[in-house]
Amino acid sequence: MRFIPALGVLIIAGLLGWFVLTTNGTGSHYGIKLGLDLAGGTELIYKADANAVAGDKQGALTSLRDVIERRVNLFGVAEPLVQLEKSSAVAGTQEDRLLVELPGVTDVKAAVDAIGKTPTLEFKLVGTPSENASSTVAYVSTGLTGRYLKNAELQFSAGQSGAAAGTPVVVLNFNDEGTKMFAKITGDNVGKQLAIFLDGEPISSPVIQEAIPGGTATITGQFTPTEARDLVRNLNFGALPVPIELASSNTIGPSLGGAAFQAGLMAALIGFLLVTLFMILWYRLSGVVASVALVIYVLLTVLVMKVVPITLTASGIAGFILSIGLAVDANVLIFERMKEELRHGKDAHDAVKIGFFRAWSAIRDGHLTMLISSIILFWLGTSIVQGFALVFGFGVIASLISAVFVSRVFLLAIVPEKAEGPIWNFLLSSGFHLKAHQK
Amino acid sequence: MFIVENRTWFFLFTGLLTVAAILALVIWTPKLSIDFTGGSLVEVAYTDARPYITEIQATLEGAGFTEATVRESGDKGMAIRTSTLTPERHDALLIALGEDGHRMLTESRFTSIGPSLGNELSTKALYALLSVIVAIVLYIAWAFRKVSRPVSSWAYGITVIVILVHDILVPAGFFAIYAHFTGVQADTLFVVALLAILGYSVNDTIVIFDRVREHLGKNEKTGARQDFAEVVGRSITETLGRSINTSLTVVLALTALAFFGSPVTLEFALVLLAGVIAGTYSSILLAAPLLVPLSKFFTKRA
Numbered sequence: 001m002r003f004i005p006a007l008g009v010l011i012i013a014g015l016l017g018w019f020v021l022t023t024n025g026t027g028s029h030y031g032i033k034l035g036l037d038l039a040g041g042t043e044l045i046y047k048a049d050a051n052a053v054a055g056d057k058q059g060a061l062t063s064l065r066d067v068i069e070r071r072v073n074l075f076g077v078a079e080p081l082v083q084l085e086k087s088s089a090v091a092g093t094q095e096d097r098l099l100v101e102l103p104g105v106t107d108v109k110a111a112v113d114a115i116g117k118t119p120t121l122e123f124k125l126v127g128t129p130s131e132n133a134s135s136t137v138a139y140v141s142t143g144l145t146g147r148y149l150k151n152a153e154l155q156f157s158a159g160q161s162g163a164a165a166g167t168p169v170v171v172l173n174f175n176d177e178g179t180k181m182f183a184k185i186t187g188d189n190v191g192k193q194l195a196i197f198l199d200g201e202p203i204s205s206p207v208i209q210e211a212i213p214g215g216t217a218t219i220t221g222q223f224t225p226t227e228a229r230d231l232v233r234n235l236n237f238g239a240l241p242v243p244i245e246l247a248s249s250n251t252i253g254p255s256l257g258g259a260a261f262q263a264g265l266m267a268a269l270i271g272f273l274l275v276t277l278f279m280i281l282w283y284r285l286s287g288v289v290a291s292v293a294l295v296i297y298v299l300l301t302v303l304v305m306k307v308v309p310i311t312l313t314a315s316g317i318a319g320f321i322l323s324i325g326l327a328v329d330a331n332v333l334i335f336e337r338m339k340e341e342l343r344h345g346k347d348a349h350d351a352v353k354i355g356f357f358r359a360w361s362a363i364r365d366g367h368l369t370m371l372i373s374s375i376i377l378f379w380l381g382t383s384i385v386q387g388f389a390l391v392f393g394f395g396v397i398a399s400l401i402s403a404v405f406v407s408r409v410f411l412l413a414i415v416p417e418k419a420e421g422p423i424w425n426f427l428l429s430s431g432f433h434l435k436a437h438q439k
Numbered sequence: 440m441f442i443v444e445n446r447t448w449f450f451l452f453t454g455l456l457t458v459a460a461i462l463a464l465v466i467w468t469p470k471l472s473i474d475f476t477g478g479s480l481v482e483v484a485y486t487d488a489r490p491y492i493t494e495i496q497a498t499l500e501g502a503g504f505t506e507a508t509v510r511e512s513g514d515k516g517m518a519i520r521t522s523t524l525t526p527e528r529h530d531a532l533l534i535a536l537g538e539d540g541h542r543m544l545t546e547s548r549f550t551s552i553g554p555s556l557g558n559e560l561s562t563k564a565l566y567a568l569l570s571v572i573v574a575i576v577l578y579i580a581w582a583f584r585k586v587s588r589p590v591s592s593w594a595y596g597i598t599v600i601v602i603l604v605h606d607i608l609v610p611a612g613f614f615a616i617y618a619h620f621t622g623v624q625a626d627t628l629f630v631v632a633l634l635a636i637l638g639y640s641v642n643d644t645i646v647i648f649d650r651v652r653e654h655l656g657k658n659e660k661t662g663a664r665q666d667f668a669e670v671v672g673r674s675i676t677e678t679l680g681r682s683i684n685t686s687l688t689v690v691l692a693l694t695a696l697a698f699f700g701s702p703v704t705l706e707f708a709l710v711l712l713a714g715v716i717a718g719t720y721s722s723i724l725l726a727a728p729l730l731v732p733l734s735k736f737f738t739k740r741a
């Protein structure tokens with residue numbers, strides 16, 4: 001009967017192994033996702049100035065992300081990542097950030113150009129020239145930006161609204177919300193000038209003749225046909241609703257990343273072999289059980305990486321290797337405890353049971369402190385650190401399962417009830433000498 | 440009992456090591472990488488033999504990169520650190536490094552960090568280190584709350600603070616010496632290593648404290664009277680084997696990482712190794728023996 005739990009664990013481990021080994025193809029949904037530092041690619045972090053937006057900041061940021069995502073997709077990158085982030089709570093000033101990851105892209109300049117060169121479009125009222133006649137004109141934000149644009153069209157002027165016939169004009173069509181805003185702005189400010197800003201520069205400041213309810217505006221700048229066409233294309237790709245500024249960029253060449261990955265795998269394999277070799281030579285039968293549990297530990301960790309999924313980085317691999325050394329710590333504590341119980345005259349089966357029970361409080365306290373620091377590490381937040389913290393944190397939990405639960409089930413299955421005598425004492429003792437532990 | 444009886448000598452020994460580490464940090468304060476200061480880092484690999492550092496420095500100065508620092512990396516690579524580069528300046532730097540097309544090279548890494556991100560990391564790192572220490576101390580004081588006789592559980596907590604400070608100062612000092620001779624800089628991974636050491640190094644201490652806790656509990660039940668120093672001494676002896684073996688497995692894994700792993704994680708592995716070793720001897724030679732004098736202080740107050 002005592003074999004049943006052990007058999008169950010073996011079957012689950014077999015299934016785990018099967019899943020982990022068969023889902024590695026490039027096309028597999030559960031393949032391990034490699035971070036840019038291993039796969040090569042470019043990471044860009046932009047500072048988004050949401051304070052420049054009047055009204056719904058969060059909405060503007062979300063549409064910023066969508067617009068950049070469209071741009072990145074146009075750039076032709078496989079599996080790009082575009083996400084909004086906030087600077088940490090402890091940083092002096094709060095900033096909104098946009099993180100863009102472009103796997104495989106190593107030409108930073110091209111990437112930055114493709115993402116950043118979208119125009120920002122704003123409508124601002126020109127303040128009435130003040131009495132003291134200051135040289136600078138005051139512009140007042142209206143809240144109407146490129147965000148409310150449905151599309152832009154290129155037309156050639158038929159000669160009305162001040163433009164000579166045949167000159168290119170850009171016609172802006174607002175969405176429903178934009179139409180309402182535009183109608184209100186024009187209605188409230190008849191006679192004033194409404195300046196159209198492109199990338200922070202006023203390009204034309206027509207005088208509002210009357211309320212415009214139709215939701216279209218025409219820009220008649222001094223465009224050449226090519227400029228007008230580019231502007232229309234860029235506006236349609238998405239005028240940026242929030243101005244952005246490149247805060248950091250990081251590019252890793254594919255060969256450097258590949259070498260780092262290979263070296264990491266090699267180190268993991270050798271680390272694993274060293275640890276199991278030591279455990280088996282020193283702890284004998286218990287060491288063999290601990291090594292089997294360590295295999296299950298590795299399978300569990302890889303499973304978590306695949307399913308969550310955790311993007312594997314160089315620091316993540318380092319965390320994984322460190323955790324291989326940590327994972328057997330609980331085993332060491334338990335086996336030493338078992339030896340003590342044997343010395344106190346307990347039979348082998350009881351020694352196993354009591355050993356696990358009594359070692360638990362130290363294992364619990366030790367693992368919890370490690371978990372606490374991995375949570376704080378994760379909160380520290382940059383992607384390098386989070387890769388490490390996730391692997392480390394999940395590793396701590398997985399090692400509780402493997403070192404405590406799995407090895408217990410196996411040892412209790414192997415060691416029969418009331419097992420006694422020098423052979424069992426030898427098998428469950430430790431050291432490089434060939435004698436059972438003497439009292 | 441040997442360790443508890445001769446604790447003054449061991450306090451002196453660990454104290455001297457800590458002072459040496461602090462001196463190393465003061466004299467050879469490690470340079471902070473662009474992760475903290477902001478700036479750009481360009482790493483290139485030359486197809487043929489790389490030029491001498493002095494040559495590159497001269498070329499870069501000619502191209503207007505006066506504040507650039509140059510370091511060799513790998514067999515044929517060079518790492519150049521400058522202030523934050525615009526895409527245009529980045530191109531200009533690459534052209535200068537290739538000596539206007541006379542040398543073939545590929546760019547293997549380009550990192551550019553604005554000053555605000557760098558500042559944020561420094562603040563965060565400091566907060567993280569402090570909060571890990573506070574969280575661990577609170578947890579230990581709580582976990583040992585039932586053993587307030589003869590020593591208040593705060594004594595265990597306070598000992599842990601001493602241990603944690605020692606356990607990060609020693610590897611940090613080691614890094615300062617290592618960095619002085621190799622020219623490496625303290626980056627994000629260095630902070631990660633220190634934080635991981637904080638999480639791990641108290642493990643050995645917990646094992647000994649746990650044994651003390653167990654003995655005290657047993658004595659209380661049986662009514663046996665035993666000197667506190669004796670309990671601590673016994674606990675150290677009984678757990679010595681496991682303290683060393685748990686660290687040994689981690690040392691084995693980290694050695695594999697240092698020797699076979701990616702160069703990116705070499706310093707990380709070395710700092711962790713120093714931390715694990717420091718954490719092991721500090722728990723045996725410093726943490727447990729420290730409970731004895733603290734016990735006198737805390738029982739007087741109680």
